[in-house]
Amino acid sequence: MSLLILGGTGEARDLAAALRGSPGARVSLAGATRQALDLALPVRRGGFGSAEGFADYLRYESISAVLDATHPFAVRITARSRAVCDRLGVPYRQLLRPPWAPGPGDRWHSVPDAKAAVAKLPPDATVFLATGRQTLDEFVGLGARQVFVRVIDPPRAKFPFGRGRFIVGRPPFALPDETALFTALGVDWLVVKNSGGARGWAKLEAARTLRLPVVMIARPPGPQDRTFRDVAAAVDWVREEAPV
Ligand SMILES: NC(=O)c1ccc[n+]([C@@H]2O[C@H](COP(=O)([O-])OP(=O)(O)OC[C@H]3O[C@@H](n4cnc5c(N)ncnc54)[C@H](OP(=O)(O)O)[C@@H]3O)[C@@H](O)[C@H]2O)c1
Numbered sequence: 001m002s003l004l005i006l007g008g009t010g011e012a013r014d015l016a017a018a019l020r021g022s023p024g025a026r027v028s029l030a031g032a033t034r035q036a037l038d039l040a041l042p043v044r045r046g047g048f049g050s051a052e053g054f055a056d057y058l059r060y061e062s063i064s065a066v067l068d069a070t071h072p073f074a075v076r077i078t079a080r081s082r083a084v085c086d087r088l089g090v091p092y093r094q095l096l097r098p099p100w101a102p103g104p105g106d107r108w109h110s111v112p113d114a115k116a117a118v119a120k121l122p123p124d125a126t127v128f129l130a131t132g133r134q135t136l137d138e139f140v141g142l143g144a145r146q147v148f149v150r151v152i153d154p155p156r157a158k159f160p161f162g163r164g165r166f167i168v169g170r171p172p173f174a175l176p177d178e179t180a181l182f183t184a185l186g187v188d189w190l191v192v193k194n195s196g197g198a199r200g201w202a203k204l205e206a207a208r209t210l211r212l213p214v215v216m217i218a219r220p221p222g223p224q225d226r227t228f229r230d231v232a233a234a235v236d237w238v239r240e241e242a243p244v
Pocket of ligand 1: 007008009029030032045046047049050051054069070073074076078131132142193
């Protein structure tokens with residue numbers, strides 16, 4: 001058997017670690033970050049070019065199962081991989097961590113997209129944007145607000161907003177560091193995608209501690225069948241149905 005893990009998340013890294021030494025398993029990364037962290041399995045990097053390119057890859061590499069551990073907001077790769085696997089009769093499963101839910105003391109405002117997120121923010125807000133580098137153009141409406149944008153790689157592009165700057169950092173972050181950062185920057189609103197998972201949780205706990213309001217962008221809808229909620233369940237499936 002030969003298993004392809006579609007990666008780009010901490011969970012994909014955990015999955016690779018759990019399958020370390022399995023000769024038939026490999027990970028595919030989009031190449032979105034300049035320096036990906038090491039993985040415990042062989043890695044291929046870069047897009048497949050198209051649905052047909054992905055189908056060709058699966059055929060050429062004799063892939064017998066696909067485990068999609070891409071990010072919950074990476075909806076294009078997920079929809080396409082599922083469709084191609086179904087067409088070729090290759091078993092497909094998704095590892096999809098549960099979304100975050102607010103608890104006591106949280107001041108979350110749930111919105112469907114970036115435009116609605118901007119509309120929630122007061123004109124004089126100091127905003128911490130934790131939504132990633134790739135979708136910054138969706139936040140053009142931020143106007144004159146002071147904005148801090150967290151990115152993994154030191155940016156090559158010009159800062160896209162009138163006031164503020166990039167903050168470079170790679171998750172996971174610790175609660176005391178997040179609290180200190182928001183306080184030092186004078187942040188009074190957080191904008192977050194509902195990615196879920198433990199690695200990104202500290203910023204929300206910091207917001208709770210500091211009583212900061214959070215604009216939470218909801219997940220795009222997608223099929224919920226053939227989905228595992230945690231790495232252990234996905235590993236069980238590999239061991240039972242797609243041993244590598
Ligand atoms: N969206 C987020 O908020 C977010 C956050 C953290 C990490 N990521 C990771 O960053 C990557 C890109 O995210 P996105 O939102 O741009 O995805 P996307 O919109 O669903 O996919 C865009 C394109 O990226 C390529 N791609 C994505 N994942 C790939 C993988 N694992 N292996 C090979 N090619 C891949 C494909 O290119 P081709 O069409 O050329 O095959 C795909 O068409 C994903 O792997 C995702 O897990 C995304």
